[in-house]
Amino acid sequence: MDARLATAPPHLAPLSSPMARGYALGLLGVVLFALTIPMTRLAGGTALAPELPPSFVALGRAAVAGLCSVAYLLAVRAAWPARADWPWLALTCLGVVFGFPLLLGLAVREVDAVHAAVVTGLLPMATAALAAAFLRQRASWGFWLSAWAGLGLVLGYAAWRGAGALSAADGLLFVAVLLGAAGYVGGGQLARRMPAQQVICWVLVLALPVTLPSAGLTWPERPASVAAWAGFAYVSLVSMWLGFFAWYRALALGGTLRISQVQVLQPFLSMLFAVPLLGEPLEAGSLAFAAAVVAVVWWGRRQAVQGGPTR
Structure with missing residues (x-):
């Protein structure tokens, strides 16, 4: 790849460039992941009207996706990960298989999906900060200004909605954000060494000795609604597996x-x-904040970034 395309603002790159394809796939991944919080709440229900146990939702979805991953890796005859990949696999496993799903599932039993969406809006900033620290990616002041502006908008929205009054559920969500960000950084690093679709598959296979028996142990004791099982199917096949192919x-x-x-x-x-x-409910103010965030992201993508070479 031409080094100039690796560091140039993406609006100057051809539509067929790796950067443009990265943004297109990133947007697809975000749309798929955006359903994770509502579907997790649909699967687990609320404290007053529980459905599937949060531990089963978190571990069961990883078990289902792990079994799919075994079939996929065998079908493509994937090479065994290199020794240097295993620390990154372990970090990714901790973040996206165990940490984020389990803590999110527990939190959305206590707060609604809109509240959880606001707090997890900190995920991009956390991911960028960890990426800068561990992957030695450097950004211009303009890029960081846009990132902080996006964070400020999210926090401003939280204050407007009253989400600034932190609860135990908020604490769970903040820790989930940190673990999820670590998982994204680890997976992003692995995707530079192996096909991206194999990254999440190996991570899920690594977790299978824990997730598969845990899914059996946490199997729901009472029947759940069709909607709850539909939510579980989505977080298993899309949120935990196919969405990461694109992301x-x-x-x-x-x-x-x-x-x-x-x-x-x-x-x-x-x-x-x-x-x-x-x-x-969705207030008009929420849409106004959304428009402001879109504008900030659009401006931020025009700023120069160095690091993060492509495969």
């Missing part, structure tokens, strides 16, 4: 630090999805 490839193509900022859109998409799926 990790996007991180490899465009760099973890830059592509992670597209995820600033995710909380607002989650809110929009929560309206028809869960019947949660």
Whole structure:
């Protein structure tokens, strides 16, 4: 790849360039992941009207996706990961298989999907910060200004909605964000060494000795609704598996630090999805904040970033 395309602002790159493809795949991943919070709440229910146990939702979805991953890796005859890949696989496994799903599932039993979407809006900033620290990706002041502006908008929205009054559920969500960001950084690093679709598959296979028996042990004791099982199917096959095919490839193509900022859109998409799926209200002010965040992300993608080479 031409070095000039690796560092040039993406609006100057051809539509067929790795950077442009990275943004397209990143946007696809964000749309798929935006349904995760509403679908997790649909699967687990609420504290007053519980459905599937949060531990089963978190571990069961990883078990289902892990079994799919075994079939996929055998079908493509994937090479065994190199020794240097195993620390990154372990980090990714901790973040996206165990940490984020389990803590999110517990939190959305206590708060609605809109509240959770606001707090997890910190994920792009956390991912960018960890990427800058661990992957040595450097960004211009303009890029960081746009990232902080996006964060400020998310926090401003939280204050407007009253989400600034932190609860135990908020604490769970903040830790989930940190673990999820670590998983994204680890997966983005692995996607530069192996096909992106194999990254999440190996991570899920690594977790199978824990997730498969745990899914059996946490199997729901009472029947759940069809809607709850539909939510579980989505988080198993899309949120935990297919969505990462697009997301990790996007991180490899465009760099973890830059592509992670597209995820600033995710909380607002989650809110929009929560309206028809869960019947949660959506105020006009939410749409205004969403428009402001879109503008910030669009400006941020025009700023120069160095690091994060493509495959």
